[in-house]
Amino acid sequence: xxxxxxxxxxxxxxxxxxxxxxxxxxxxxxxxxxxxxxxxxxxxxxxxxxxxxxxxxxxxxxxxxxxxxxxxxxxxxxxxxxxxxxxxxxxxxxxxxxxxxxxxxxxxxxxxxxxxxxxxxxxxxxxxxxxxxxxxxxxxxxxxxxxxxxxxxxxxxxxxxxxxxxxxxxxxxxxxxxxxxx
Numbered sequence: 629x630x631x632x633x634x635x636x637x638x639x640x641x642x643x644x645x646x647x648x649x650x651x652x653x654x655x656x657x658x659x660x661x662x663x664x665x666x667x668x669x670x671x672x673x674x675x676x677x678x679x680x681x682x683x684x685x686x687x688x689x690x691x692x693x694x695x696x697x698x699x700x701x702x703x704x705x706x707x708x709x710x711x712x713x714x715x716x717x718x719x720x721x722x723x724x725x726x727x728x729x730x731x732x733x734x735x736x737x738x739x740x741x742x743x744x745x746x747x748x749x750x751x752x753x754x755x756x757x758x759x760x761x762x763x764x765x766x767x768x769x770x771x772x773x774x775x776x777x778x779x780x781x782x783x784x785x786x787x788x789x790x791x792x793x794x795x796x797x798x799x800x801x802x803x804x805x806x807x808x809x810x
Contacts, residue, residue, distance in 0.1 A: 685809070686719065686807055686808070686809055687716075687807070687808055687809065687810065688805050688806060688807045688808070689708050689805070689806050689808075690803065690804070690805040690806075691707050691708065691803075691804055692801055692802065692803045692804075693705060693707070693788060693801065693802045693804070694800060694801045694802075695799070695800070698798055698799065698800070699795075700737055700790045700794045700795045700799060701790065701791075701792045701793065701794060701795075702790065702791065702792055702794075703788065703789060703790040703794070704742075704752070704787050704788075704789050705787060705788045705789075706749060706785055706786075706787050707786055707787060707788050707804070708785075708786040708806065709746075709783060709784070709785050709786070710743075710780040710781060710782055710783055710784045710785075710786070711782060711783075711810060712782060712783055713782060714782060714810040715779050715780060715781055715782060715810065716779070716780040716808040716809070716810055717778060717779055717780075717808055717809050717810070718758070718775055718778040718779070718780065718806060718807070718808050719773070719778075719807050719808060719809060720771060720772065720773045720807045721741070721758075721771075721772045721773075721804065721805070721806055721807070722769060722770070722771050722772075722804070722805045722807075723739070723763070723765040723769060723770050723772070723802065723803070723804050723805075724765065724767075724768070724769030724770075724802075724803045725737055725765055725766070725767060725769075725799050725800075725801060725802045725803070726767070726799075726800050726801040726803075727767065727797055727798045727799040727800050727801070728797065728798045728800075729797045729798070730796070730797045730798055733796040733797045734766060734767065734796065734797050735766065735767055735795070735796065735797030735798055735799050736764055736765065736766040736767075736795065736796045736797065736799075737764065737765055737790065737794055737795045737796075737799045737802060738762040738763070738764045738790065738791065738793075738794045738795075739762060739763060739764075739765065739788060739789065739790050739794065739802070740757050740758065740759050740761075740762045740763065740789045740790075741757070741758040741759065741786055741787065741788060741789065741804075742755045742756060742757050742758060742786070742787045742789050743755070743756050743758060743777065743780055743781070743784045743785065743786055743787075744756075744784065744785045744787065745781065745784055745785075746781075746782070746783035746784060746785070748785075749785045755787075756776075756777045757776055757777065757789075758775050758776060758777050758778070758786075759772070759775060759776055760776040762790075762791060762794075765802070780808070786806070788802070788804065
């Protein structure tokens with residue numbers, strides 16, 4: 629089941645106290661291959677005082693993705709859109725997963741994050757990978773601080789992507805937290 633919500637046009641929605649706009653386009657996303665993924669936005673744009681930096685307070689967005697089929701091959705899932713009026717500079721990304729071992733291997737998932745310009749969500753031609761190569765996460769999680777492209781331009785889309793053969797074992801959920809400053 630795919631739910632799509634009508635969103636206001638750019639600059640007509642009211643920003644929250646951090647001047648971010650919460651945009652959830654799909655709570656459920658069906659890929660062209662017929663696989664359905666669910667995205668749950670757990671926390672968005674809140675300032676974390678303990679992570680204050682010269683560039684401003686550290687903010688974060690956390691989302692969890694689940695696969696109804698347990699198949700993560702060739703996924704390209706929109707998960708976030710950058711702030712409206714300012715770039716977001718990524719400082720770290722934490723990723724964890726929940727799953728179970730198969731008869732041959734423990735759960736793990738190779739993934740990347742990509743960004744696409746505003747208005748080009750469906751156009752992969754201008755996509756820029758946030759990591760230089762797919763990263764692998766297993767139970768216990770991973771922290772990433774080195775990026776190919778760490779700046780999310782205003783209103784740019786961020787996608788969670790995988791290639792064919794991305795998972796080992798059985799991966800039920802992936803939780804991702806993006807930490808950034810503006």
